[in-house]
Every structure is written in C-alpha cells, then in structure tokens.
Amino acid sequence: MSRATTTARSAWRRIVDTPLINALAAPHGIGRYLEVINPMWSLDNTRIPARITSITRETDDSVSIELSPNGEWTHFQAGQFIQVHVEIDGRQHNRCYSLSRSAYTRKPRITVKDHHDGFISHYLNTQLKVGDRIAISLAQGDFVLPAQIPTALLFIAGGSGITPIMAMIDTLLEHQHSGVITLLYYSRDCNSCIFRERLEELALQHLNFSLLMVYSRNDSQAKHALQGHFNQQHLLKALSLNPALVEQTRSLTIPLSYVCGPEQLINAVQSEYELLGLKDKLHSERFKAATAVHLHGEAGGDIAFNQSQSMVTNDGRSLLEQAEDAGLSPQSGCRMGICHTCSCLKTSGSVRNISTGEISHGEEHIRLCISQPLGDVSLSL
Ligand code: FES
Incomplete structure (x- = not known):
C-alpha cells in the first residue's frame, strides 16, 4: 500500500472511528454500517474483507487462492497464518491457513488441501470462485524466520x-x-x-x-x-x-x-x-492438533456448560469437540492451539493439554481445542 493511501486511510479512520460515532452506531459499531454500504469497507482488522483474485489448482486435491484484501491488511512475516472466515449456507465458519508465498508479495495467498473430513477445506477447493469475497484476519503466529538469518x-x-x-x-x-x-x-x-x-x-x-x-x-x-x-x-x-x-x-x-x-x-x-x-x-x-491420548478410565465425569445451563458426560475428546457435539457454538479458528480464538474460562476441574501433555487444575483460561477434560469440568460457556 502506498504512503498516500495509508495516510488517507488513517485520516478517514480518525473521522469515522470515534467513540461518539461508535456510540451512535451501537450496538454494532460504525464498521457494520460501512460494510452494508460497501462490503469491502471495514474497520475490523480481525475480519478484513478480501476479494478472490485467482485460484490455481496445485494438485488434484489442493488449490492456491490469491486474495486482494482492503487497506486494513498490512504486511505479514513468512511462516505466519491467517484466519479465514467464510459464510456457507448462511452460517459463518472460520479456519486458519498459512500464507504460502513470499512476504514481499502485494497480494497474500493461501494454499488449501482438501482434507476428507474438512468441511471448509472442501468448500474452498470446490466451491469458491474468482470474484467471491471472504474475510481474513491479520497475519498471526510465531513460526517465522529469525531477525538475523543464519548462514x-x-x-x-x-x-x-x-x-x-x-x-x-x-x-x-x-x-x-x-x-x-x-x-x-x-x-x-x-x-x-x-x-x-x-x-x-x-x-x-x-x-x-x-x-x-x-x-x-x-x-x-x-x-x-x-x-x-x-x-x-x-x-x-x-x-x-x-x-x-x-x-x-x-x-x-x-x-x-x-x-x-x-x-x-x-x-x-x-x-x-x-x-x-x-x-x-x-x-x-x-497443521492439525495433536490427537487426544486415550485415557484408560481416566476421562469420566461430566462437563458443565454454565452459561448455557447444559451438561454432557465426558467422553475424553477435546472440550471444543464435546461442546460442539452438545449443540453449542464456541468460537474457534485453527483448532490446534495457536490462534487462541477458542479461549474460555474453566471455573473448575482438571484438563490435559493435548499438545504438551501438561495437566492443570482449577480456575483458568484454557483453549478448548487442545484441552482434554479429566473428570468433572465446568466451563463458562
Ligand atoms: S481454535 Fe485456535 S487455539 Fe483453539
């Protein structure tokens, strides 16, 4: 983005994105109204509108998707990922995908393999078209090159x-x-x-x-x-x-x-x-969460979802999977413990971190996608 465009954007943001204007636009904020006027306008850098500018088939079951986001998008570091939000049949879904080409490129690109069990990856491989609009987050993640590149x-x-x-x-x-x-x-x-x-x-x-x-x-x-x-x-x-x-x-x-x-x-x-x-x-x-270990007789107990006043019997899978199967819709992104979108307050009980094997107890914030409940657990969900 040119310096002039960046300056124009910040001036424009200073005018429209003020506490007063956002209060008048409550409860949705001014960003939601701007999106209605033009779907490519947005002030929310967790959901930046991006137009699909090209789709290249890489193999029988993978495609590269080139994106043209609006001016809220900034640079990224090679190795980072973005959260991709797509609306399918009126429902919002999101997943994380790594950016797959040089950080010097103007248009970011993701490459998506069609996993047999992947609803979103299958959609992106088979339904998405050039000209469609999706939303993306800013780049995230610390799987990046060091500042001093070794020899x-x-x-x-x-x-x-x-x-x-x-x-x-x-x-x-x-x-x-x-x-x-x-x-x-x-x-x-x-x-x-x-x-x-x-x-x-x-x-x-x-x-x-x-x-x-x-x-x-x-x-x-x-x-x-x-x-x-x-x-x-x-x-x-x-x-x-x-x-x-x-x-x-x-x-x-x-x-x-x-x-x-x-x-x-x-x-x-x-x-x-x-x-x-x-x-x-x-x-x-x-690129996938580690698999929950089988807990020989250790799972058991109940999972209480306090806000929705429901309870299920713990079957030992991740709390995200069990919450979704119970009919709840907790926010999620990468589903492998890196984006923190599924972060939730556990009010009691013990969980095992599926990635590290670490066990923690009592009140704490946990990532539902990589937390395996051990016995009774209560969540503020
Ligand atoms: S969904 Fe990304 S950390 Fe859980």
Whole structure:
C-alpha cells in the first residue's frame, strides 16, 4: 500500500472511528454500517474483507487462492497464518491457513488441501470462485524466520505442511539470501506433491537451495526422490546435497531447522533432534492438533456448560469437540492451539493439554481445542 493511501486511510479512520460515532452506531459499531454500504469497507482488522483474485489448482486435491484484501491488511512475516472466515449456507465458519508465498508479495495467498473430513477445506477447493469475497484476519503466529538469518537453514515439510515453508523459502530467495537453504520434503507421491514444479525450478535457479523429495509410495516417475518416512539417513542425505554442509554433516552439525507437517512427521523429527541433543535448533508447527491420548478410565465425569445451563458426560475428546457435539457454538479458528480464538474460562476441574501433555487444575483460561477434560469440568460457556 502506498504512503498516500495509508495516510488517507488513517485520516478517514480518525473521522469515522470515534467513540461518539461508535456510540451512535451501537450496538454494532460504525464498521457494520460501512460494510452494508460497501462490503469491502471495514474497520475490523480481525475480519478484513478480501476479494478472490485467482485460484490455481496445485494438485488434484489442493488449490492456491490469491486474495486482494482492503487497506486494513498490512504486511505479514513468512511462516505466519491467517484466519479465514467464510459464510456457507448462511452460517459463518472460520479456519486458519498459512500464507504460502513470499512476504514481499502485494497480494497474500493461501494454499488449501482438501482434507476428507474438512468441511471448509472442501468448500474452498470446490466451491469458491474468482470474484467471491471472504474475510481474513491479520497475519498471526510465531513460526517465522529469525531477525538475523543464519548462514544455513534446514526445512522439513510433510504434505500441506509445505505452505508456510514455501513462503519462507520464497522470501529468502527473493531477497537474494546467499546462505545455504535445504528442503527435505515428504509427500505421498509425485502427483500429490504441492509446489513440486516451483521447487524444482527454484533448485535449478539457485545454487544455494537444495531439495530432497521423499515419497511414501513407490512412484516410477520419481527419479531422484527417496522413499519411506523420516529417518536420520534422510536428514544426512539432504544436508550432504550442499557441498558447504558436507563437513558439518559428517560431524552432525545440523543447522537451524523448521518442520511443519502431520503429527507423525513432527514427532519423528522432534525425537531425532532430542536424541542428537539439538532440540533447541528445531522450530515446529503442526497443521492439525495433536490427537487426544486415550485415557484408560481416566476421562469420566461430566462437563458443565454454565452459561448455557447444559451438561454432557465426558467422553475424553477435546472440550471444543464435546461442546460442539452438545449443540453449542464456541468460537474457534485453527483448532490446534495457536490462534487462541477458542479461549474460555474453566471455573473448575482438571484438563490435559493435548499438545504438551501438561495437566492443570482449577480456575483458568484454557483453549478448548487442545484441552482434554479429566473428570468433572465446568466451563463458562
Ligand atoms: S481454535 Fe485456535 S487455539 Fe483453539
């Protein structure tokens, strides 16, 4: 956005977004009225209107969606995500998706894989059209590159976990970063590999960028790819692709690393780094919440939803899932513990944090999507 546009916007905001005007426009605030005049006008930076400007099919079951938000949108850091709000059959839904291209780009882009059980991802893959309008939040999340970029970086991605990593690699290469960048990328096969052509092109164009694909299925088209699931050999093979890292590879000096993908991949990479004593060198981001552990006889008890004066028998799943199945509509976004949209006051009882395994008791604010109730729990919901 140009400086002149930013200045004009702040002047305009100073005029219309005042306590007096908002009081006169109560209970909805002036933003709601502006939206009625023009759907692309909004003062709410948690729901910024964005027009779909292009949709590109990446694989049979994933699309990249380019967005043109209004002037409330600011910049983002590569690796961050946005909350996407869509209205389907008169009901509002929201989910989080990582931005999937360079942070220098004017128009943000998300890439969405059509998960079999994903209502929103299926809608975005099959129903959304160029020209449609959705709403997005400002970029969030701390899965980002450090302020001081080190001389070597290793990225490990699995499936659609490539999206924030693609943004980081794109940003680094666009900025002519001269350090060594290595990507170890796991997919089912050649055809399900998101951004395969783009990544191969980048590897040919930039000598400092090395790419190692690994497929879980036997793929006759995959000439240079390895097969199987993450292990130390893959890690060493990926690092040895770049001559600058060969010496480090022998002495197992692994550079600052980022991993994003399914739970099994993250767990395997975390265990390997722990084993090597390199836990602090690894940043990880899941694209799905960790699965609640089965609580052998520990679940039990009741969940009381105080505000709606209802109660259900605890079945051991996350509090978000159990609240939704009980007919409540708590706010949610990422459903994996990062956006805090589902934050809620627990007035009593104990819960287990599904991501960390930590157990906490008594009155506290919890994230419903990653809280597994242990016995009786009361919520201010
Ligand atoms: S929905 Fe994002 S933290 Fe729970």
